[in-house]
Amino acid sequence: KPAVQEVPKEAPKAPVETVAPRAQTVLLAEDKTAPVSGFTKAMVKAMKLSMTVPHFGYCDEIEMTTLVNLRPALKKSAEAFGVKFSYMPVIIKACSMALLQYPVLNASVDAACENITYKASHNIGIAMDTPNGLVVPNVKQVQNLTVLEVAQELNRLQALGARGQLTAADLAGGTFSLSNIGAIGGTYAKPVIVPPEVAIGAIGRIQKLPRFAADGSVVAAHVMQVSWSADHRVIDGATMARFSNVMKAFLEQPAAMLLQMK
Ligand code: CAO
Structure with a gap:
């Protein structure tokens, strides 16, 4: 008879906003019209462009249990460097390592989609998610950074984002994007490509769920959904799926990731 195995040690405390802690109740006495401005105006421009791109969607689930059990040690080691360590630095690095195998996903296309540029x-x-709205700064040259350096840079960008002080340089030059919607609480999403990039991934909340182990027993697993969108003019579904498989393998087996990390 299948046995129920022990629950893995640390359950990630996903900050699910069940009661919208920052939201205030607003009761308008009459209709109010305001100009679309700031980051929202930039979002209008970017999304108009994005909607000209045929999006291909692909989802999978990633078993994060090994990483979840590893994180307390990673977090403690990073603290010694004054760095706050979430799951994102490992996810970002795993993406970069998978992009080394599928460089067509770290690319941009021109407006007429006649040329594709593979980004170095x-x-x-x-x-x-900042007090001023959605912004997409980028961690530069991830292929050359350690996971700790990725965490350090993410900390810097988050601190600047919270203060509304991200620079044009922080926001320019992105080649591939990730959106951790799970930080707020969802599982699946339908991310929208940031042109001229050709792919984006949405990360869902890590949840503790029952899954079958190889021997047929039911185990408590930490599961994270990932939802990809790719520009179907230049990326086919098989490429997106193979890339996702590589990234998934790195996250599910951090030891294998460590071996191949430069
Ligand atoms: N599952 C489980 N736990 C998660 C998690 C997830 N998907 N995402 C974050 N957490 C945990 C972190 O590990 C951290 O835990 P500890 O306090 O124990 O260290 C805590 O939640 C806070 O994380 P964080 O949000 O400060 O940091 P992060 O690196 O995980 O994410 C950022 C950074 C900038 C991606 C995130 O804060 C954010 O803004 N997400 C929203 C993205 C968004 O709005 N997307 C929609 C775009 S389209 O409109």
Whole structure:
């Protein structure tokens, strides 16, 4: 009879906003019209462009249990460097390592979609929820950074984003994007490509769920959904799926990731 195995040690405390802690109740006495401005205006421009791109969607689930159990040690080691360590630095690095195998996903296309440019740098954009709205600064040259350096840079961008002080340089030059919607609480998403990039991934909340182990027993697993969107004019579904498989393998087996990390 299948046995229920022990629950893995640390359950990630996903900050699910069940009661919208920052939201205030607003009761308008009459209709109010306001100009679309700031980051929202930039979002209008970017999304108009994005909607000209045929999006291909692909989802999978990633078993994060090994990484979840490893994170307390990673977090403690990073603290010694004054760095706050979430799952994102490992996810960002795993993407970069998978992009080394599928460089067509770290590319840009021109407006007429006649040329594709394979980008040398892995400048991974991170969708960030800030007091001023959505911004997508990027961690530059991830292919040359350690996971700790990625964490350090993410900390810097998050601190600047919270203060509304991200620079044009922080926001320019992205080559591939990730959106950790799970930081707020969802699982699946339908991310929208940031042109001229050709792919983006949405990360869902890590949840503790029952899964079958190889011997047929039921185990408590930490599961994270990932949802990809790719520009179907230049990326086919098989490429997106193979890339996702590589990234998934790195996250599920951090030891294998460590071996192949430069
Ligand atoms: N599953 C489980 N736990 C998660 C998680 C997830 N998907 N995402 C974050 N957490 C945990 C972190 O590990 C951290 O835990 P500890 O406090 O124990 O260290 C805590 O939640 C806070 O994380 P964080 O949000 O400060 O940091 P992050 O690196 O995980 O994410 C950022 C950074 C900028 C991606 C995130 O804060 C954010 O803004 N996400 C929203 C993105 C968004 O708005 N997307 C929509 C774009 S389209 O409109």
